[in-house]
Amino acid sequence: MIVSLVATGLFLFVLFVAAVRKFTFFGLKVSVMLFAAAGIYFVWNPDQMTRLAQLVGVGRGADLITYATTVILFLTVVGAIIRERRSGDVLTLLVRRLAIQQARFPERPKAGPGSRG
Amino acid sequence: MSRDNTLWFVIAAFNEGPMISEVVRGVAPHAQVVVVDDGSADDTGDQALAGGACVATHLVNRGQGAALQTGIDFALAQGAGHVVTFDADGQHDVAEALEMVARCRAEGLDAVLGSRFLGATVNMPFSRRLVIKAAVVFTRLTTGLNLTDAHNGLRVLSRDAARKIRIRQDRMAHASEILSQIARLRLNWREHPVTITYSEYSLAKGQKISNSVRILEDMLFGARS
Ligand SMILES: Nc1nc2c(ncn2[C@@H]2O[C@H](COP(=O)(O)OP(=O)(O)OP(=O)(O)O)[C@@H](O)[C@H]2O)c(=O)[nH]1
Ligand SMILES: [Mg+2]
Numbered sequence: 001m002i003v004s005l006v007a008t009g010l011f012l013f014v015l016f017v018a019a020v021r022k023f024t025f026f027g028l029k030v031s032v033m034l035f036a037a038a039g040i041y042f043v044w045n046p047d048q049m050t051r052l053a054q055l056v057g058v059g060r061g062a063d064l065i066t067y068a069t070t071v072i073l074f075l076t077v078v079g080a081i082i083r084e085r086r087s088g089d090v091l092t093l094l095v096r097r098l099a100i101q102q103a104r105f106p107e108r109p110k111a112g113p114g115s116r117g
Numbered sequence: 118m119s120r121d122n123t124l125w126f127v128i129a130a131f132n133e134g135p136m137i138s139e140v141v142r143g144v145a146p147h148a149q150v151v152v153v154d155d156g157s158a159d160d161t162g163d164q165a166l167a168g169g170a171c172v173a174t175h176l177v178n179r180g181q182g183a184a185l186q187t188g189i190d191f192a193l194a195q196g197a198g199h200v201v202t203f204d205a206d207g208q209h210d211v212a213e214a215l216e217m218v219a220r221c222r223a224e225g226l227d228a229v230l231g232s233r234f235l236g237a238t239v240n241m242p243f244s245r246r247l248v249i250k251a252a253v254v255f256t257r258l259t260t261g262l263n264l265t266d267a268h269n270g271l272r273v274l275s276r277d278a279a280r281k282i283r284i285r286q287d288r289m290a291h292a293s294e295i296l297s298q299i300a301r302l303r304l305n306w307r308e309h310p311v312t313i314t315y316s317e318y319s320l321a322k323g324q325k326i327s328n329s330v331r332i333l334e335d336m337l338f339g340a341r342s
Contacts, residue, residue, distance in 0.1 A: 088287065089287075096190070099173040100194070103171055103173040104162070106167075106169045
């Protein structure tokens with residue numbers, strides 16, 4: 001009972017955040033909201049989860065949840081890696097710009113013209 | 118041996134304090150040098166400056182690809198006519214680099230690429246040879262370039278080629294990226310035999326096999342466009 005209540009609370013939170021927050025594309029927002037809503041439904045109707053699992057050829061509801069969780073986790077990690085790389089690219093541009101602006105030149109006694117360009 | 122002020126050596130260096138000033142002093146009588154100190158923890162930048170190089174400092178480590186692009190941009194801004202990419206760990210030979218520049222000019226090429234397999238290697242570990250041979254096969258298949266070496270850090274680029282090639286792979290995958298851009302831009306390139314020396318110093322710092330996995334990962338995820 002307590003577990004079900006906590007799970008419901010979490011799904012409600014996800015539902016609320018997804019409803020309020022901006023997403024890169026609308027489909028993702030709808031998917032997350034549907035996912036959370038389905039979560040609440042299945043927490044209180046676990047038999048339906050098992051029926052659904054059997055419908056798609058997976059033995060138990062719990063198994064289906066495990067598979068779904070794995071897939072979602074995988075996609076989340078890939079998304080995080082892509083975002084991390086993007087911010088790395090931005091950092092590189094900044095670091096490179098600064099390096100050129102603050103370049104140091106060697107002391108060059110009686111250097112010919114052009115050494116400081 | 119007068120100094121050629123339109124020729125710029127670009128040296129990316131990461132924690133090469135013990136070696137960098139010697140490498141710079143080898144080049145400085147012949148050409149201008151920019152060392153990109155890539156967030157080194159040691160005195161690489163000061164040593165390079167003392168050796169007579171211009172020094173551009175990355176505040177944090179961004180990898181050899183990023184550092185080379187910084188150095189190339191700097192050299193182009195200083196009016197470079199030709200750019201040489203050169204390793205900081207003493208593995209490359211200045212005389213051979215100058216030969217490559219002479220050839221690039223004489224034959225009007227866009228790029229001259231060093232090849233240790235046309236030339237020679239000194240003390241190259243077998244495992245390193247295997248990995249690079251695999252990279253050569255891979256690069257031939259993916260770029261269609263008829264190469265004998267890949268991931269060789271010694272290259273000469275004409276000003277035009279240096280402006281067209283844009284390195285977006287921050288880390289070691291830039292070596293493959295440069296080759297694929299040479300292919301895509303249909304640049305006029307030749308390979309030139311060079312000697313790569315694997316000294317104890319360079320071996321201690323050199324690429325580990327595990328890093329080739331990272332290179333593949335970087336190529337898979339691509340780079341910003
Ligand atoms: N800027 C920058 N340069 C690096 C970094 N790692 C290595 N380098 C430089 O890249 C050059 C070649 O690095 P190595 O690790 O020896 O790679 P390699 O020569 O391709 O590999 P080996 O055949 O094993 O010697 C040296 O001049 C290094 O200082 C880095 O993180 N940032
Ligand atoms: Mg090396």
